[in-house]
Amino acid sequence: MKNQKKKLSLAGLFFATVMAMMIASVFGTAIVAAPGIADVLTPQLQSLITPAVFAGVMTLMIIPHTSLPYFLSAVQVEVWQNTVEENLFKDNEFLLRSRNDNQYILGAKVVHIPQAASPSAVVKNRSVLPATVTKRSDTDVTYVMDEYTTDPRLIPSADTFELSYDKRKSVVSDDTQALSEVMADDTLIKWAPDHTVDASNFISATGTAKTAWITGMTGTRHTMTLADLRSAKKRLDVSLAPKAGRCILLDPDMEQDLLKDLDANQTAAYQAAYDIRTGVSGRLLGFDIYVRSTVLVYSSANVVNAYGQAVAASDVPAGLFWCDSRIALARIGVQMFQDMNNPLYYGDIYSFLVRAGGRIIRADGNGVGVITFGS
Numbered sequence: 055m056k057n058q059k060k061k062l063s064l065a066g067l068f069f070a071t072v073m074a075m076m077i078a079s080v081f082g083t084a085i086v087a088a089p090g091i092a093d094v095l096t097p098q099l100q101s102l103i104t105p106a107v108f109a110g111v112m113t114l115m116i117i118p119h120t121s122l123p124y125f126l127s128a129v130q131v132e133v134w135q136n137t138v139e140e141n142l143f144k145d146n147e148f149l150l151r152s153r154n155d156n157q158y159i160l161g162a163k164v165v166h167i168p169q170a171a172s173p174s175a176v177v178k179n180r181s182v183l184p185a186t187v188t189k190r191s192d193t194d195v196t197y198v199m200d201e202y203t204t205d206p207r208l209i210p211s212a213d214t215f216e217l218s219y220d221k222r223k224s225v226v227s228d229d230t231q232a233l234s235e236v237m238a239d240d241t242l243i244k245w246a247p248d249h250t251v252d253a254s255n256f257i258s259a260t261g262t263a264k265t266a267w268i269t270g271m272t273g274t275r276h277t278m279t280l281a282d283l284r285s286a287k288k289r290l291d292v293s294l295a296p297k298a299g300r301c302i303l304l305d306p307d308m309e310q311d312l313l314k315d316l317d318a319n320q321t322a323a324y325q326a327a328y329d330i331r332t333g334v335s336g337r338l339l340g341f342d343i344y345v346r347s348t349v350l351v352y353s354s355a356n357v358v359n360a361y362g363q364a365v366a367a368s369d370v371p372a373g374l375f376w377c378d379s380r381i382a383l384a385r386i387g388v389q390m391f392q393d394m395n396n397p398l399y400y401g402d403i404y405s406f407l408v409r410a411g412g413r414i415i416r417a418d419g420n421g422v423g424v425i426t427f428g429s
Contacts, residue, residue, distance in 0.1 A: 145231075146238040147333030148344040151301045151376075152245075153415065155384035159199065165384045165411055167195040197244070199384060199411040202237050204229045206391075210401040222402070229406060237410050240361045242303075242350055244412045245374065245381050247419050249356035255423035256356060257285045261315070263429075267307040268351065270365030275427040277311035278304065278373070280320070280338070282425050286375045287339045295421040299378035302341045308373050308427070309335065309345050341375065349373050352426055372424040380421025385410040 158165045171190045207229060213221045247255040261277030283302070290300060304312070313321060320338065327337030335345045350372040351359040359369065386409040393403040414422050 145333070146234050146346065148301060148303050148346070149238055149241060149383060151299065151342070151378040152381045152383040152412065153379060155382040159384050159386065162386055162409060163199050165197050165199065167382065167415065168192055195417060197411050197413040199386070199409045200240065201407065201409050202233055203407045204233055204405050206403050206405040208399050208401050208403050225404065233406060233408060237408065239348070241383065241410065241412045242374065243358055243361055245376065245414060245422065246350050246358040247414065247422050247424055251419045255289065255419055257282060257289060257423060257425045259425055259427045261311060268365060268371055270367065271369055272367040273429050275371060275429055278308040278425070279315045280312065283312065283339055283341065286423060286425060287341070289423050290377060290421065293420050295377040296379055297340060300341050301344060301378060302373060302375040303344045303346065303349050304373045305347065305349050305371065306345060309343070350424060356426070371427045375423050375425065377421040380415050381412065382415050383410065383412040
């Protein structure tokens with residue numbers, strides 16, 4: 055019944071618009087030329103009363119009352135969806151430093167990435183002819199899209215009148231931040247290197263020991279040093295990863311320990327690269343450095359903790375480094391759901407949904423690594 059009313063309202067809006075345009079085409083200019091009207095209106099005002107303007111006024115007069123709330127509601131949904139979309143990566147800008155795989159999404163659930171096989175062999179001063187012909191056998195890498203949804207949120211009718219602030223705007227802002235954090239946490243785990251695939255992508259921190267800084271861990275952990283960042287650079291160099299687009303994500307403790315290991319000139323260079331618009335905290339050795347509250351946690355056996363897994367006493371913090379052409383992120387835009395003037399809850403109910411997925415592009419893990427902070 056609700057959907058039927060909505061269709062009738064939209065039909066009424068269309069009918070009112072057509073009727074208003076027809077009336078305006080007949081009477082719009084005639085009103086201006088009517089006896090007495092032309093004497094009262096100035097030439098400037100007469101020029102404003104065109105058939106198009108008259109049609110707009112007539113539309114608002116003819117439009118059925120049931121159409122306007124639904125029309126405004128549709129506009130409101132689009133505005134809020136755009137607001138969430140624009141702020142989805144706020145404080146998690148590092149997610150954008152990846153390859154956009156949206157073009158490979160199939161059925162909003164699976165991403166298929168064509169992956170090229172090894173290039174042809176190159177021979178210097180070839181002496182054997184004819185040369186051996188080989189065929190490149192490309193493979194297809196896939197990963198799934200996960201769905202992230204917020205709990206429905208009620209805005210009581212009384213709150214829209216009694217509060218001194220816009221509660222709807224506050225709710226949308228809070229839920230957007232929560233949606234962003236969960237999506238970022240899960241994406242990081244999908245980007246985490248697998249020790250069984252290539253152990254050389256794991257670099258152990260070498261700094262002095264300090265008390266473990268992540269809740270749930272006990273004992274001491276090594277600190278971050280400039281030498282560790284050099285080791286990460288060397289690993290990417292050896293992997294033939296591109297020089298451009300190198301990034302590293304640290305937590306606040308890791309960044310603080312790294313800064314303590316820099317001299318005055320290095321600190322100045324680091325701070326000069328700070329950019330609040332892109333989320334870059336600093337730049338060293340060709341890395342754009344990002345900082346967020348948490349990054350990754352591995353077990354003492356170098357297995358990444360799953361999303362939502364409790365931190366164990368022996369677990370190890372880890373910072374992620376990568377080349378932005380070696381990791382992928384696919385995402386389907388934010389969808390907003392709303393139930394206005396719900397008779398059971400005496401208010402408006404909102405919720406949001408976004409689909410996203412990601413992975414290391416190459417099956418061999420090339421171009422992605424971690425710095426682990428063991429005991």
